Amino acid sequence: MDLLLAFILFMAVMLAALIKGFTMVIALLAGLVAFTAVGLKRGFGVKELCKMGAGGARDSFIVIEVMCVIGFLTAVWRVSGTITIFVYYGIRIITPPLFLIIAFLLSCLLSYAIGTSFGVAGTVGVIFMTLARSGGVDPVLTAGVLMSGIYFGDRCSPVSSSANMVAAVTDTKIFDNVKMMMQTGLLPLLICIVVYSVVSVMNPITQVDAELLASFRSEFNLSLWSFVPAVLMLLLPLFKVSVLISMTASIVSGILVACLVQGVPLPEVLKICIVGYESHGGDLGSLLNGGGLVSMMEIVAILLISCTYSGIFNGTGMLESLQEKISSGCSRIGRYSMILLMSIGSAAVFCNQTIATLMCSDLLSKPYEDAGASRQELAIDMENSVILIACFIPWSIGCSVPLSFFGMDYHALPYAVYMYALPICYWFTKKRWYMER
Secondary structure, eight states: OHHHHHHHHHHHHHHHHHHHTOOHHHHHHHHHHHHHHHHHHTTOOHHHHHHHHHHHHHTTHHHHHHHHHHHHHHHHHHHTTHHHHHHHHHHHTOOGGGHHHHHHHHHHHHHHHHOOHHHHIIIIIHHHHHHHHHHTOOHHHHHHHHHHHHHHHHHHOTTOHHHHHHHHHHTOOHHHHHHHHHHHHHHHHHHHHHHHHHHHHHSOOSOOOHHHHHHHHHHSOOOGGGGHHHHHHHHGGGGTOOHHHHHHHHHHHHHHHHHHTSOOOHHHHHHHHHHOBOOSSHHHHHHHOBOSGGGGHHHHHHHHHHHHHHHHHHHHTTTHHHHHHHHHHHHHHOHHHHHHHHHHHHHHHHOOHHHHHHHHHHHHHHHHHHTTOOHHHHHHHHHTTHHHHTTTSTTSHHHHHHHHHHTOOGGGGGGOHHHHHHHHHHHHHGGGTSOOO
């Protein structure tokens, strides 16, 4: 009963924070107090609980390090013109029947390169939505296409914060996970390419905004050197260069491009790495502004506090009775079916990809272990369930924020084919990757 009351309090504060527009950190801190109180009631001392929480928080440090570097990366890609040049040449090669398929493929490529759905949605996504509206393409359809593209990379990029978080909480290797994610994601990707190619031909764009291209040319030197940071980020992981080294190489090259090609002074570039990019042209400000270390601070706080929960849950055994019921469910309906149900429930309640992921990990790690499943099976099952499902729930942050960037609502979700094709395809084909017992 005490644990149930703690969850009810946590969910109530979370709901209030969402309604009022407050940061979720407040709700997480309230939940931390509530779960700590449960631990105290069950006979654990303050020092014991602090030690448990600190142990869980330490598990998040490697992911936090990656996310901080991602903050630098997203800012550098803006100031170096890397994002701009991808969009510029993408627009240049658009022919009317190819608009939607190019929007999908380009958002896939960029989300994989920088590993952030929000970053791509707020830049490339907004640009393509602007083009769709001005060119007579259905904006609801376009928003669904872009949702598929931005979450392609958010799920499987080696620099994705969610992919690194899953690797950390399951104690697996990121590159092994990426390899499996590519294999299990190939069929859904091909389905999307076929579907979006057809709808692209059926919904051609009537015109492309020439003023937008002119704005790009006036603010940036559209040199091919601006491709270099992206090329390094895409190629180095293929040679199993570590995520941090790959991102560092991309950042260093981006700084050089910003200074030597775009003519931005080094102190200004370093400032942008911290506080984010701010466009000098009013027309592009709403499209390109953002990034930087500061932009990642709330995400870092959410992850740190959430991992503290994990340490307390594991140390006190609060979730053992629930885990026993989940183990029984895994035996009856299969592990992946159970994680799908858990993903929907946790994402619907907590409205957040990070918390839903950590809850699934906390609740399912022991049932998977008891069933003889490997840690990598749990990691891939999570990547093919909660990571996408948490961003498919209309009131979840992972869904509502990108759609708000696009000026759309949940009506776009049926067109986000990748986000539901992948869990469905994996459900039918999992035995090819892991034999369920």
